[in-house]
Structures are given as C-alpha cells and as structure tokens.
Amino acid sequence: MSLFVRKQLPIIIASILGILMILAYFTTFDIFAQFKGIATSWVVIVSAVTVAMGFVYMTNAQIKMYQMNKTPLQLAYTLTTYVFFGAFMIAGLAYKGDVNSPEYQWWFQNIYGNVSATIYAVMYFTLASSAYRTFVISSIESEALVLGGMIYTLRQIPLFQVYMPWIVPLGEWFLLVPNVGGSRGAVIAAAFAALVVGIRTLWGKEVTLEVSS
C-alpha cells in the first residue's frame, strides 16, 4: 500500500467529513443536514462491524488471563464469559422483538442490571477509603477542602438539618458559589483545548492520527 493511501488519504477523508459536519452546524443548507443524518447512521454500522474484531481481542485477553493463572477458578471465569455471551445472543436473536423481547429484557434487567448496581455500590466503598486518605489536614488548602467537604456533606444528613439548620444554606453556598465559579473556568479551559484539537484534526496536522495511520 502506498504512503499516500496509508497516511494521507485517511486524514484527508477525516478533514472533509469534519468540514461537512461544521457546515451542517453553521449553515442553513439542507444538503449538509441530510449528509449529517447519513453520516450518523454510518457510525452505527461501523460500530456494529467492529464488534467481531472486539470478540477476537476479548478471546485473546481471556486466553492470556488463563495462561497466567491456570486454576479451575480462572477457567470458570473464562467459560462464564462465553456462556453469558451465548445466552444474551440467543435471547437477542431467537425471540420476536429481538432485544426488545420480554425474554431478552428479563436477562438484561435481572442479570446485567443487578450486577451493574452491585459494581456501583462497590464504588462508594472505594470513594470512602480515598476520602479518608484525602481529608488529612496537612496544609491550609487541605483544611479548606475538609471544611468545605464536611459542610457540604453534613447538610444532607437529617440530624444536622434539625440541630444545625444554618449548615444547609452554608452548604448550598459552597455548592453554588465557589464550586460553580471554579468549575466553570476549568470547563471553559478544557473546552477550548478540545476545540483546538478538533481544528488541528480538520487541518490535517494532528500528530496522533499521523502516527496511527
């Protein structure tokens, strides 16, 4: 494959598609809006096609994990992945309504949904342990962090709302004034940085894309 096809062509295609998307955003011409609709539906197609590639890589990862830890438990983990992959696939394809069928929805709600909820619940333990480590007073800044964090948290506990009612407006003030003021600046700065990366990509000067192609 020539250097042009391998390196330049993908960047040119990306630039043209990006410019067409920008025209769809800024201009009133219907043709660009229609193009945006078509391109968006292509995204779904590309994602669906790459599922097969993901399956290959997932199998590779499963084999690697088993090779490193050749125990019956690890084998059970590996096999479980494929058993559930097959079960969800059958439930999604074999019944009328596909993924909207009651059978698939049962699997999704009662298995995937519950395991998701469990993982989210575990997240709060990790947050608690890291908060314990973070809220160690070692400087003026950490003292301010502890104070703000404590007031913000305690304002939601009914006991404090009853016996220390002043904590509620103070906590709200921390939330709405210093928090919003600081975070807006950070969000705007990050948005500008993202914009610059976008423009550089359209310009065909994004080094990351050059390397990857």
Next chain:
Amino acid sequence: MIIIKTGTYLDLTLLIVLIVAMYYYNKVALAGKLPPLRTIPAIGAITEGVGKSIEENKPVHYAMGASGGQLYTQLLSMTLVALAFLNYISKLCAKYEAKLIVHMPYQAESIPLIEAMVRDGYKSEGKPELFDPGCLRYYGYGALTWTQSVTASYDTEGVGLNLSIGIFYSDCPISLEMAKIKGGLNVGGTGRWIMVYAFAMMCDYVFLGQEIYTAGAMVSENPLMLAGVFVEEVGKYFSYILLALGFIIATMGVSAVNAFFAL
C-alpha cells in the same frame, strides 16, 4: 437569503479567531520561536513510575477509560490525547524494557488506533520485537465488565505504575483506588471536569482538566502540537473580552445585551 444559522454567529466568530490564531502560532512554532511552557510534575512522575515498575518487577498499566475510545462524539479530542499518551508510555516501556498492559475501551472501532500507537512506540525505540499483542486487553461492552477485568488484572499481575488518561465516567474510582490499594503509583487525569475529583483524590500525580491536553502536546514534542497550547490561550482571552463586554453592557442596563449573546 440567510446562509448562517441564527444563534451560531458568536460560535462562528470564535472558530474563525481560533483558526487565524492557529495559522499564526503554527508559523511561530515552525520557526522555533514558541515561548517555553512551565513543567508539569505529573509528566516526570510517569518516568518515575516506569522505573518503579521495573524495580518491583511489576507491569505498567495504561487505561483510557471504559468508554475512552470515542471517535465520533464531542469527546474525540480526549481520545486523541489518550492515544498520544499511549504512544509516549509505549516508548518509555520499550526504552526501559518494562512490561506494558493496555486496558482497551469497549469501543472496538478504536482498537486499530490503539494497536498502531503501541506498535509505533516500540518501533520508534528500535525494539519492535518487544511488542506483545497479548498486552492489549479487550473486555467487551460496558463499564461494568471493564472495571471488574481491570481490577482483576491489578490483583493477579500487580501494579507498578497505573497511568489513566482519557474519558472516564464512574468507572475510574474503582480502578484508581484498586491500583492504589495494590501498591501502584497512580498518575492520571481527564478532561471531564465532573470526574476530576476522583483523580484528585486517588492519584499521586494528577493532570487537572485542561492539563491533559497541554501535557499531551508536551510529551509529543511536536511544535505544531505545542502551538495548540497558545491557541487555547487566545480562545481564553476571547472569552474574557466577551465576559467583560457582557458585564459592562448588562450593568449599563442595555436590554440589547441578551439579543447580542443570542446571536
């Protein structure tokens, strides 16, 4: 006939200002006249972490987030930055011969880009034979499976350095804290401000919001990438001017200010 949509005039002005600024700073960068940038401690910590991993005979983990492979959303820029860091950490691991494990996001369409970045990192250090395809781990769809698999990898294989940069949602508190518990050096950041708190709490060295873009440009050592940092500053000054104008006009009680900002 109106060609430009109402409500996008200010956006378009900003876009034009940034394009002009980029053209100017690209020229300045290519002439080698860009002003120096301050150092970011977290960049140095990455090399330190690779050294720690070698000393402890543990792998270097790189994570872009469970959904860090977004190529067609507004968060694409963060995916590109994460890929730049992946290339950087691959080079470091190739240079010092540390073991690298890449936890890939569930967007399978980003896999070719990820693999190319890692391969290029090893190749540019002159050690393509050290690249092991088994270091690229894909765990299927969803933050749920990603989080469990990544933490399992930390547990069974150990963590020397855990570099986490990219698009993170609620997947990062569990993975970062587990890496910490297993004795890893956590270095990371995200441009999603809402999740920066987790990185600030759990990382030993953190890139705060916009810093990931600046650091991405710095590790690439490419003048055009570095020029982008100065273009961002132009955008910030543009917003300061708008802020000041809006403040003055609103204080004067001119009702047209709302119409102006609605343009």
